[in-house]
Amino acid sequence: GENVEQHPSTLSVQEGDSAVIKCTYSDSASNYFPWYKQELGKRPQLIIDIRSNVGEKKDQRIAVTLNKTAKHFSLHITETQPEDSAVYFCAALWANNLFFGTGTRLTVIP
Amino acid sequence: DGGITQSPKYLFRKEGQNVTLSCEQNLNHDAMYWYRQDPGQGLRLIYYSQIVNDFQKGDIAEGYSVSREKKESFPLTVTSAQKNPTAFYLCASSILAGGKNIQYFGAGTRLSVL
Numbered sequence: 574g575e576n577v578e579q580h581p582s583t584l585s586v587q588e589g590d591s592a593v594i595k596c597t598y599s600d601s602a603s604n605y606f607p608w609y610k611q612e613l614g615k616r617p618q619l620i621i622d623i624r625s626n627v628g629e630k631k632d633q634r635i636a637v638t639l640n641k642t643a644k645h646f647s648l649h650i651t652e653t654q655p656e657d658s659a660v661y662f663c664a665a666l667w668a669n670n671l672f673f674g675t676g677t678r679l680t681v682i683p
Numbered sequence: 684d685g686g687i688t689q690s691p692k693y694l695f696r697k698e699g700q701n702v703t704l705s706c707e708q709n710l711n712h713d714a715m716y717w718y719r720q721d722p723g724q725g726l727r728l729i730y731y732s733q734i735v736n737d738f739q740k741g742d743i744a745e746g747y748s749v750s751r752e753k754k755e756s757f758p759l760t761v762t763s764a765q766k767n768p769t770a771f772y773l774c775a776s777s778i779l780a781g782g783k784n785i786q787y788f789g790a791g792t793r794l795s796v797l
Contacts, residue, residue: 616788675725
């Protein structure tokens with residue numbers, strides 16, 4: 574199956590700074606890469622995704638980049654706000670199933 | 684918060700007991716999934732079903748069983764063979780379309796052992 578690694582496991586940033594979370598995947602057949610945000614006590618929710626035919630996608634303060642050759646993709650959050658504090662999961666689609674990273678706990682310090 | 688409903692929110696299991704977690708969706712999604720969430724380990728796939736009356740094992744199926752008799756429902760039974768059942772269990776459903784698998788999650792069930 575697919576193996577997804579995610580780093581760092583925890584990340585603290587000052588409000589207004591940028592945050593970057595990185596993931597790698599093992600199988601070049603994976604072609605869809607979503608990111609989920611899980612706030613404390615809540616369910617994971619999709620925040621952005623990217624397909625393998627594009628290298629970058631932006632949605633307001635969040636962006637995802639994909640390097641197919643290196644098999645890694647990253648989540649970028651700019652101008653961080655306290656409400657960005659959550660656990661973020663990356664995932665890769667392989668054989669119709671999503672394989673998730675182990676999560677990054679992001680804390681934005683006011 | 685509609686769409687996928689998990690119940691109960693909290694569940695306690697006695698040693699040797701089987702317990703069943705409920706998952707119901709009204710999104711008309713074909714595929715449904717069960718994940719186990721442990722601290723620092725992300726979401727691990729237990730079972731999935733892509734169509735009614737069919738389901739497949741995920742990475743950590745041992746000690747669990749499922750059924751998919753209706754499109755809307757995908758209950759998970761944690762059997763006595765699962766020796767470490769304490770975890771947060773998430774159910775999800777999705778439609779595969781346009782090369783994407785967008786999963787919608789329930790609010791989860793937290794299972795503890797008495």
